Amino acid sequence: MYKKKDFPVSKIRRFLEPGPVVFVSSAWKGKQNIMTMGWHTVMEFSPSLIGCIISNQNHSFEMIKKSRECAINIPTQDMAKKVVGIGNCSGSEIDKFKKFKLTAAAASEVDAPLIQECYANFECKVYDARLVNRYNFFIFEVVKAHVAVSPKYPRTLHFRGDGVFMLSGRSIKLPSKV
Amino acid sequence: MYKKKDFPVSKIRRFLEPGPVVFVSSAWKGKQNIMTMGWHTVMEFSPSLIGCIISNQNHSFEMIKKSRECAINIPTQDMAKKVVGIGNCSGSEIDKFKKFKLTAAAASEVDAPLIQECYANFECKVYDARLVNRYNFFIFEVVKAHVAVSPKYPRTLHFRGDGVFMLSGRSIKLPSKV
Numbered sequence: 001m002y003k004k005k006d007f008p009v010s011k012i013r014r015f016l017e018p019g020p021v022v023f024v025s026s027a028w029k030g031k032q033n034i035m036t037m038g039w040h041t042v043m044e045f046s047p048s049l050i051g052c053i054i055s056n057q058n059h060s061f062e063m064i065k066k067s068r069e070c071a072i073n074i075p076t077q078d079m080a081k082k083v084v085g086i087g088n089c090s091g092s093e094i095d096k097f098k099k100f101k102l103t104a105a106a107a108s109e110v111d112a113p114l115i116q117e118c119y120a121n122f123e124c125k126v127y128d129a130r131l132v133n134r135y136n137f138f139i140f141e142v143v144k145a146h147v148a149v150s151p152k153y154p155r156t157l158h159f160r161g162d163g164v165f166m167l168s169g170r171s172i173k174l175p176s177k178v
Numbered sequence: 179m180y181k182k183k184d185f186p187v188s189k190i191r192r193f194l195e196p197g198p199v200v201f202v203s204s205a206w207k208g209k210q211n212i213m214t215m216g217w218h219t220v221m222e223f224s225p226s227l228i229g230c231i232i233s234n235q236n237h238s239f240e241m242i243k244k245s246r247e248c249a250i251n252i253p254t255q256d257m258a259k260k261v262v263g264i265g266n267c268s269g270s271e272i273d274k275f276k277k278f279k280l281t282a283a284a285a286s287e288v289d290a291p292l293i294q295e296c297y298a299n300f301e302c303k304v305y306d307a308r309l310v311n312r313y314n315f316f317i318f319e320v321v322k323a324h325v326a327v328s329p330k331y332p333r334t335l336h337f338r339g340d341g342v343f344m345l346s347g348r349s350i351k352l353p354s355k356v
Contacts, residue, residue, distance in 0.1 A: 011339070013338075013339050014338040014339050014340075014342070015338075017197065017216050017217065017336070017337050017338060017339065018197045018336035018337065018338060018344045019195065019196045019197015019198070019336060020197070038195050038220075039195065039219045039220050039221065040219055041217045041218055041219035041229060041230075041231065042216075042217050042231070043217065043231055043313055043315060044231075044313070049313075051219060051229060051315070052219075053219065053220075053221055053222075080350070080352060081352075083352075084352045084353060084354045087354055087355070087356065088353075088354065088355045130309075131308075131309065135221055135222070135227075135317075137221060137229070139313075153338070153344065158195070158196035158197060158336075158346070159195050159196065159354075160191075160192040160193075160195060160196060160331070160349065161189070161191050161192050161195065161356065162192075162354075162356075163351050163352050163353060163354040164192070164349050164350070164351055164352075165349065165350050165351075165352060166196045166331065166346050166347060166348075166349050167347035167348055167349070167350060168336070168344050168346070168347055169344060169345040169346055169347035170344075170345055171338065171342050171343065171344050171345070172258070172342070172343050172345060173341050173342055173343075174258060174259075174261075174262045174341050174342075174343060175262060175266075175341060176262045176265055176266065176337075176340075176341040177265070177266045178265065178339065178340075
C-alpha cells in the first residue's frame, strides 16, 4: 500500500499525460464498480479538466452519468492481472472490488470510492456532459488528488489494444519551456 | 528514414493510445508549420476519431481551424531534441521544417504536410469543431495512415510537463478481450 499525500490538481497532468491505463471507479444507489479505461486526455490545468471516453456499453456508464461523479485511479505494473481481469468482466454481474481483492476507500469530495491499492486517486465531478450522448465523451473536473509520496513517477501500463501493453520506461529531463 | 505502408485507420489506436507526444503539421496560404502536442485521445475506431487540445496560443491553431486539416506525426526517441526545440519556438517567426531539418512530404487526402522522418503519419480532417471555441478541443477523423514497416512498435516519448519525458518501454501480451 502506498502512503499518499494531497497533490495539486493543476499538476496531475504529469501522471495522466503519458497515457496510462487507469481504473475508473463509481458508485450509484449503494453499488460500486470499477472499469479499465485507456481513452483519456488532459484538457486544462485550472480548472483541472480530463476528457474521457466511457462507452455506454460499460456498466459504469449509467452509474457515472447519473451520479455525475467518479474517481480515476492509476494502477501500476504489478497490478497488470487486475487491469486485464477488470477489463474483461462486467460490473452488472460481479462485485469487482470483492473479486479482485481491492480496497474501496472513502473519498472526500465525491461518493465514488477510491481504489486504495493504486498509486494515485483523482476525485472527479462531471464538468461538461454535452458530448456524452454523441461520443460517450465526459469532461471531468479533478476536484481532489491523492498521490503516493514515493516513487516520484509510477511504473504504468499503456494499452495498444489486442492484449498488448507497453510498459513505461525511465524518465529523462530535456530543456522544454513547458 | 522509415519505409512505410498504408495502415488501417481503425487500428491506429495502437500507436496513439499509449500517449506519445506527437507533432501536428499544418498548411495554410502557402505556409507550413509544426507543433508538439501531448493532449490527445482516441475517441472511436470507425470512423477513426482523435480528440486533441490545440491551444489558441499556438500559431498552428488558426492554420488548422481555417484549413480544417492537419497531420499527426509520431516522432521517436532519437528525435527528442527536435521535439523539445519545436515545442519551444513559434511558427509565427520560424520555418520549423527548415530550422529542424525535417522533410515535408505530400499527403494524399489533405494539404497538410507529412513529416517524413517520423515513424507514422496520420492524415486528419476536422470532424467536429463544436468544442473548439470553449476548450480548444478539435475532433479529427484520421482519413489515411502511413506507418513504418518496422519496428512493430515505435520507441516514443511521453510528456510529464516541466521538461520531463517518460521513455516508452517494452511491450507485453496479456489475455485482454479487447
